[in-house]
Amino acid sequence: MHRYIPSTSAEQQELLKSIGANSIEDLFVDIPSNLRFKGDLNIGEGLSELELTKHIQELANKNESGLTCFMGAGAYDHFSPSVINHIALRQEFFTAYTPYQPEISQGTVTAIFEFQTMMSRLTGMEVTNASMYDGQTATAEAVALACENTKRSKIVVSAGLGKDTIEVIKTADETKGIEIIVAPLKDGATDIEATKALMGDDVAGLVVKSPNFFGIVEDLGALEAVAHSDKKSMFIVNTDPSSLGILKAPGEFGADVVVGEAQTLGIPMSFGGPYLGFLSVNKKLVRKIPGRVVGQSTDAEGNRAFVLTLQAREQHIRRYKATSNICSNQGLIMLMATIYMSLMGEQGLKEVATQSMQKAHYAYEKLVATGKFKPMFPGKPFFKEFALVADADVKKINEELLKSGILGGYELGKDYAEYGNGVLIAVTEKRTKEEIDELVRIMEAI
């Protein structure tokens, strides 16, 4: 008997016999043999706990950690108060699987209700769902929602969403017969005139991101007018919720759907995930959104209580009619964001946004003043991230920074040939003046 497989071969034989099978192989006869992997999996032999701990530690040591981070491009090094983990790691939350049965998990549904409420206030919308996997998939869900709601099969997405998000939208939505049209950028922001030309009465909506992939705050007022130039077409805004402490909420610009990545709300970067998507709409669309919504009700004794609501179409009797069959969410990460928002409050979120923006602008001015970096998109308003063109090789600069324990900016040339020797630098409230000055000193010296 193996330590982690608590059945002996005699027991296995007994189990097989009771269902009329001769061997374990017999259990897989329904899978055509040409589809089955034959041979041994390349995972090596089993290890003892001691060996395994050592092995994992060795792997973990290969990661660079404790770096001073100036890289963003979708994941940001914001401060995460330690109390978040102390609450989120309580076993009632941490070990629960699909903890949505309201009669046994009021704590979780209450937290979801709070999350929905706070996200709705932040985005300026009326309803937020219980969360999505990440910002990219939330955007793909919003595209499907717009197409379903307007019964149209084309969507215009701004190149400012960034390549990864556009790829996810394509992967998720093209199979549904949706045609994705990418609107070009002009000086790093969505080209409004060109976008106008792409819209039409067969287009379900316009998707933009603000602040966009290059950090630029888009002209949402003008883009809303383009999106709504046809009365059915929808305006979908992907946003960084941490920017909404100081920027006007997309809902106030007339957005129909607001989505985004909420990793910036106190969730550690964790080498790329798990992250947290959100999707907010106005009441009119509440029955069409993917996922779950928690509503407030009363129990048999008249006490305030919370329940999952409006899920009939998604998961139960009409699942074949649903826009999306997503039936899971990021419960634990959602809880972390909820704790973060409740700790920060309105004032705290404003403080984080203000500091991030001021420090980013300080870094920008210092770097441009060296004369070795030019603004890639001069004069464009940006929040906490900005693109520069370097005289020296960006890759070399980053290698040099790494020697001093600094993770430099995102090398734009990797994914955007047209932006050649560009670097995208993100500055959060965590960065100190000394750290920024050190970054500038090293970058200038190369």
Added chain:
Amino acid sequence: MSKIVEGLFYSEDHDWVKVEGDVAIVGISDHAQHQLGEIVYVELPEVDDELSAGDTYGVIESVKAASDSHSPVSGKVVAINEELEDNPGAINEDPYANWVIKVELSDKAELDNLMDSKQYEGFCAE
């Protein structure tokens, strides 16, 4: 006993149809609203949508179930009862006064496929 109004056409899906000139006014029968129970949501089509008889044009959701609404006739939707979006329960109160859609008939002969009030009474009794 559910109320059945004379002079209307009825479908097997328990819709009623009242013809005024070229326009068919479509609603849900008293029998259907009793079966559904408390109606909490009505999804309506858009004006100008083209429907063929049998097409799904919307959804009626009650506390018990969510069911598709099928058009009993073919034609273009010329009006929708937007009041139902805010007050879907109006159908429970008076299913014959609170119509759902108005369709400009493209083929009046289709009305022959529907039942009259007597036939519908028998149909409901089965």
